Amino acid sequence: MPELPEVETTRRGIAPHCEGQTITGVTVRNGSLRWPVPADLGDRLRGQIIRSIDRRAKYLFLNVEHGTVIVHLGMSGSLRIIADETPPMPHDHIDLTLGSGTILRFNDPRRFGCWLWADSVDDHPLIRQLGPEPLMPEFNGALLFQLSRGKNTPVKSFIMDNHVVVGVGNIYANEALFKAGIHPRRKAARISRDRYHRLAGAIRETLSAAILMGGTTLRDFVNSDGKPGYFAQSLLVYGRGGAPCKECGTPLKEIRMNNRATVYCPRCQR
Known part of the structure; x- marks a missing residue:
């Protein structure tokens, strides 16, 4: 998708x-x-x-x-x-x-x-309830910390909720949580403000890098294919279950959360 x-x-x-x-x-x-x-x-x-x-x-x-x-x-x-x-x-x-x-x-x-x-x-009903854009100034760690209070949902599900922040799909949630060093199953309410600041920065960094890499394929929009080369960026964890972590070498674990593939490092992510 x-x-x-x-x-x-x-x-x-x-x-x-x-x-x-x-x-x-x-x-x-x-x-x-x-x-x-x-x-x-x-x-x-x-x-x-x-x-x-x-x-x-x-x-x-x-x-x-x-x-x-x-x-x-x-x-x-x-x-x-x-x-x-x-x-x-x-x-x-x-x-x-x-x-x-x-x-x-x-x-x-x-x-x-x-x-x-x-x-x-x-x-419009499809638009009016959406959360902030992840690349806009109003999205930050303080907002994530505030919205997470009392939330027992896993943090991965929390950041994929369009009422919290829009556009953090499964692939990018995996990548951002790895960069922030946060286990995807950790309860949203049990993450500190400082760690949410790191996570907000990781979300911005991950999405910005993907947009820049997507920009190298803009010429594809004027040919008969029109496909922009989705997910051409180098992924750190997604799709790499069982492979060594690029930071510590520990084999990455792959589980299912909400019927979606979730990959993380059991050593780097806590």
């Missing part, structure tokens, strides 16, 4: 080709996504200018003159810029034809993504 760095890479990849462009056509080949694509989406969008493309958590906002399209890539979705004569492939569900003669095309084999209309994004 695309995580926050991959969604941000997508935003950076498509924005220069879309912002300032007039939408001249809308084609919905299959509107049966996670939620039905609004039947009047084409009527709403034709003739409008894309003012900006923003991101909140793993949602992309296509901001036009009057309203916003909320896009989520789901588990398998991708957006790419293509020439207008490129024929659609299987699972190419939505096209926005732009005044430049190019197309913003949405492909989603599993159809868990979404395209929804919002007159006001901040009031």
Whole structure:
């Protein structure tokens, strides 16, 4: 599933080709996504200018003159810029034809993504309850410490809660907890303020590095593939269960938490 760095890479990849462009056509080949694509989406969008493309958590906002399209890539979705004569492939569900003669095309084999209309994004039920962005100043160790009081949930589940902080998916939670030296099963309420400061810094560092590495593949958004090379960064623990820890050499342990792979070092993480 695309995580926050991959969604941000997508935003950076498509924005220069879309912002300032007039939408001249809308084609919905299959509107049966996670939620039905609004039947009047084409009527709403034709003739409008894309003012900006923003991101909140793993949602992309296509901001036009009057309203916003909320896009989520789901588990398998991708957006790419293509020439207008490129024929659609299987699972190419939505096209926005732009005044430049190019197309913003949405492909989603599993159809868990979404395209929804919002007159006001901040009031939309998918958006209004989201926690802070992990790369913004308001996200810090003091906030994590405050929100964790009385929480008996494991810290890994705690930082993956979008009400606490958005965009810390499974892979990045594993990596950040390793960098902070915190065991993923430790109860959130039993972690000190100082350790939460380290964890907040590790989350920012991990996500920032992944975004930078994703940025090396921006050219992929203008070819027929459109895949940004997810998770190309060098991972310290995720996917390395049984391999030696890169810090101490101890074999990494892999367990399941909430049906997700969790890898940690039993020596470095307490």
